[in-house]
Amino acid sequence: KAGVTQTPRYLIKTRGQQVTLSCSPISGHRSVSWYQQTPGQGLQFLFEYFSETQRNKGNFPGRFSGRQFSNSRSEMNVSTLELGDSALYLCASRPQSLNTEAFFGQGTRLTVV
């Protein structure tokens, strides 16, 4: 079974631009969560999608948004990029059941200059 796939692996953007990151979950998994990882703040939850609906949202500004498609693939978008958005963005997928561990992708390293 293929793992969680995130694209692209690396991105460099300029302040003020917007960016879209993609995550393809493990086949059959319907839950996709996004996390931001920075040296200062550690791993922070962004949002979770299940069956194309946002189920939970972390404490991030409205510039951060996401969506999930009918094939469970998910995208997250960050508009009006700031230097502080530079981070590793990790996607995790889970089966339908809630009480299972999450399987992570290798992340997208976003650098804002």
Add this chain to the structure above:
Amino acid sequence: AQTVTQSQPEMSVQEAETVTLSCTYDTSESDYYLFWYKQPPSRQMILVIRQEAYKQQNATENRFSVNFQKAAKSFSLKISDSQLGDAAMYFCAYRSDGQNFVFGPGTRLSVLP
């Protein structure tokens, strides 16, 4: 809100020796799940071990075992017969039903040959 604390930012262990990584958490829930994830330089988070709070027996996975003390809200990870490939960041994580992961700040483990 739930919090997870890892008081050891860095640890080192000699190859073939045993090391214990500490984790404490704070929650008012009675039902929850605890995890240890490993993040090697490849950046992908890999599940090491999981523990359901309702189980009194400590989880074990080959060389990895936990010491789960529910009353003390403590969840330490013991790595026996340490190998060079065990070198990584280790994250303790908490999750309750319907919620997403809360991660600790991580412990960087070095394995010395």
